Amino acid sequence: MKKIIFSLILSFAFILNSAQTTEPKPIVIVQNVVMGNLTLNSLDPNKIEQVQVYKTPSTETAKFDDLIKNGLINITLKEKMTIESLTISEAKKRFKLPANALVFLNDIAVHDENILIAEDLLKTSSVIDPDKKTNNYSAPVLKIKTD
Template identity: 45%
Template sequence: MKKLFWISLFCINILSHAHTAVPQNTLIIIIVDNVIVDRLFIHDLDPNKIEKINVYKSKIENRPILDDLTQNGILEITLKEKVFIPKLNIKEAKQILKLENNAPVFLNKIKVNRDHILVTEDLLKRAKIIQLDKINGYQSAALSLESGFF
């Protein structure tokens, strides 16, 4: 299983650097047990605890909640046993950071359209509040989160 894990990461590295597949300087979104995590979480993950790994490069059947996030690729990891992951949803993150309910949220520069997507608390610790251009129709500050590889 450990070998499969590292082979999967190697394949994602190749996919993310292919000129026709993914633009340069993009980050693949990493999901562990339905929670978007950061790359540091993956480094601490024991490969022996992994049940399966899926890599998505386009819309995911039966998972429309993630459709808008697949454009840079998603690495989805399912663990054999549940592990405690400190998490919150996008709506809760906005409240903690005192942002307006309609404030846009970007994950790896992709606009997140659903407030109930789960992210780790670690992502929130490194979040950036950005002021967006009012010309593009944004009226409030936005939340920018970065997670992923490459």
């Protein structure tokens, strides 16, 4: 009986854990490039000069105002670092998407096609074609996640 109760408790805990929604994650920018966790984890903390956190749009973050919804972390390095990156517009071309394709970064619509994103983000991105049965998109969508 104890084993059954223990199994039920474990099952219930697993179901509760699976049902929880994930917390929205802030966007992290290093040298004006939106970073993914893979690249971010390789940063040497000793090379960081400053970290700024923005929760509302400001003149300093105007370019990234679309992305500030869940917070924006801007990391300034002591010296320049080479970050393999491309613009949102270039990412759309790489996936052979039309100019009217929509781009979402962590489920936030991106309107500035000149925003730079780290190359590693494209490894986990996906393209969703418009389909009236499953979504309301009027054009293809490029979904990019930073985690």
